[in-house]
Amino acid sequence: MAILMLASPAKAEQCNVSLSQDRVDYGRLHRGGLQVEQPGKAELALGKRTLNLSVVCPQPTAMALRFDGPGAGPEAFSLGLQGNFTLSLRQPRLDGQAVELFQGRARSLEQASRLLPGQTLVARQGGAPIQGRMFSAQVEIETYLPVTATRVREETLIEGRGRFELVSAH
Template identity: 40%
Template sequence: MVVKLKTLGGALFFAALMTPVAQAQDCRLSLNQSTLDYGVIRHEAVLGTRLLHLSVLCTQPSAIALRFSGAGDAEGFRFGQQGRFRLTLKHAQVDGRAIDWSGAHLPGDSSVAPLPPGQVLVARAVGKRLIAQVEIEVDLPADALQVRNHVVLEGRGSFELVSPTVPLSR
């Protein structure tokens, strides 16, 4: 007899990294937490949207650009074998002022910025402190929950500070 257990454990792991160019600018990127644990996921579960808080602190006013590196494709970053997660930056401020983002893939409203695999977002302001909310949305197909044993789903990636290709004006 085969018993189907419809439970999965899920976690997303994030890290904050800086490229050597960003270190030369003397900036530091941080997140309020590096892991999101979805716990046991049952077949009727709705994973919903989760939020992280990202901040970048620089010793001198700097142009700030971000990238998230992780396994992914055009639909998002990988979460387990079949799932995907997507990142969106919202409510960004540089030195207390609301800002827009520039990037090749942005829709009309550049204050809400999706961060797909392989893309860089550049803050349209120069400053010492950037803060933003990172919205994480997970899509997991129903058939991914049809498992026989406990399965751990993971998504991994790193936020990186990168040097903008064109200096921004103040």
């Protein structure tokens, strides 16, 4: 199973958006090696993976990031017909200083760092959007498969796609 993530440069700001890897590969999975996330739930957790995201701009820019990929409901991104994955940005820094990330629907700090389908995270300090030239964060990926996805007769590719984009902060 693989999740393909790309970073695309921002058009207006001429910024460079990059990831430490453009692919997260879980390798071959066998049903016996997977654990149910919560008893009674028909979902398997494949574990967390972490990538490094960086944005470098020639001029100070408002850092507003989104992940453009097919959604699997309001809280996760799709792995085609089987499963989903979530994305969180941890330890966000702008020009070397710690910043907060905010999105309109966040109800808690934990939710504030989650990238949701159709939502944008904006770097803020003291509650106000700020600009900078260098942004960095750790991207934490959590992947889930329905138990039924492990009941296959032959090797099956499960894949998700999407890309990080720097967008205009409104």
